[in-house]
Amino acid sequence: MPELPDVEVFRQHAEKHAKNKKISEIRYNDAGRVLKSSKQKISRNLKGQKFTGSARAGKHMFLKTDDDKWLAMHFGMTGFLKHWKKGDDEPEYSKVIFSFDDDHRLSYISKRKLGELEITDNPEAYKKENHIGIDALDCSFKEFKEALKDKQGGIKNVLMDQSKVSGIGNIYSDEILYQEKLHPKHKFEKLDEKQLKSLHKTIQRVMQTAIDNKAQPSDLPDHYLLPHREEGNNCPDCKGKIKKIKINGRGTYVCPKCQKL
Numbered sequence: 421m422p423e424l425p426d427v428e429v430f431r432q433h434a435e436k437h438a439k440n441k442k443i444s445e446i447r448y449n450d451a452g453r454v455l456k457s458s459k460q461k462i463s464r465n466l467k468g469q470k471f472t473g474s475a476r477a478g479k480h481m482f483l484k485t486d487d488d489k490w491l492a493m494h495f496g497m498t499g500f501l502k503h504w505k506k507g508d509d510e511p512e513y514s515k516v517i518f519s520f521d522d523d524h525r526l527s528y529i530s531k532r533k534l535g536e537l538e539i540t541d542n543p544e545a546y547k548k549e550n551h552i553g554i555d556a557l558d559c560s561f562k563e564f565k566e567a568l569k570d571k572q573g574g575i576k577n578v579l580m581d582q583s584k585v586s587g588i589g590n591i592y593s594d595e596i597l598y599q600e601k602l603h604p605k606h607k608f609e610k611l612d613e614k615q616l617k618s619l620h621k622t623i624q625r626v627m628q629t630a631i632d633n634k635a636q637p638s639d640l641p642d643h644y645l646l647p648h649r650e651e652g653n654n655c656p657d658c659k660g661k662i663k664k665i666k667i668n669g670r671g672t673y674v675c676p677k678c679q680k681l
């Protein structure tokens with residue numbers, strides 16, 4: 421599932437390829453289940469407009485039009501954006517295709533019928549309505565501590581609660597906890613101030629490093645967990661075996677030696 425680094429890479433892709441170009445046409449392919457606004461509403465608000473800016477909040481991104489409306493996007497389990505040109509083969513599973521008047525195209529692609537596209541007045545209103553917490557990359561330690569002050573229970577579940585701190589999902593939470601040498605079931609409320617500070621720092625370092633590597637886990641530094649995240653692989657630190665466990669039904673990878681419960 422696309423997490424904060426992936427969505428930031430999509431946002432940069434849209435900024436690079438779709439900004440300030442006039443939208444001449446919007447096509448929909450079997451898009452019913454990803455549209456939270458009707459086709460008519462999306463077309464009415466976007467056709468003839470330009471995307472003049474963008475924003476991101478956790479795993480959600482937003483494109484602004486010159487008419488001050490915003491297109492909110494969420495990518496479900498496998499969604500992404502892809503720029504292409506007239507004459508190229510249309511990318512498979514393009515659910516919505518924005519055509520620009522210079523023959524460039526931007527596809528919103530989703531293989532599974534999950535994801536969300538919606539016209540909204542502004543990102544702040546959308547965040548409130550959809551209970552999206554502060555952004556994991558763009559928050560101070562003070563904001564981070566305040567957002568999580570009443571949370572209890574396993575730390576992995578706390579980090580993945582999008583209504584408090586948004587953007588961290590199943591994959592990057594494993595990396596963050598590996599680097600902090602914390603077991604995913606460690607009780608969040610038992611962290612002291614120093615551990616909390618260190619956690620905040622590590623979250624932002626991991627997110628930024630992932631963005632710098634185009635959100636390709638296998639391209640992360642070799643001392644990170646993610647390039648080795650498979651049961652039976654060696655832990656890059658202690659060389660012990662990485663183990664797979666389940667937390668809320670999600671495959672979670674730990675080094676039992678480095679991350680003792």
Ligand SMILES: [Zn+2]
Nearest residue numbers: 655658675678
């Ligand atoms: Zn280890």
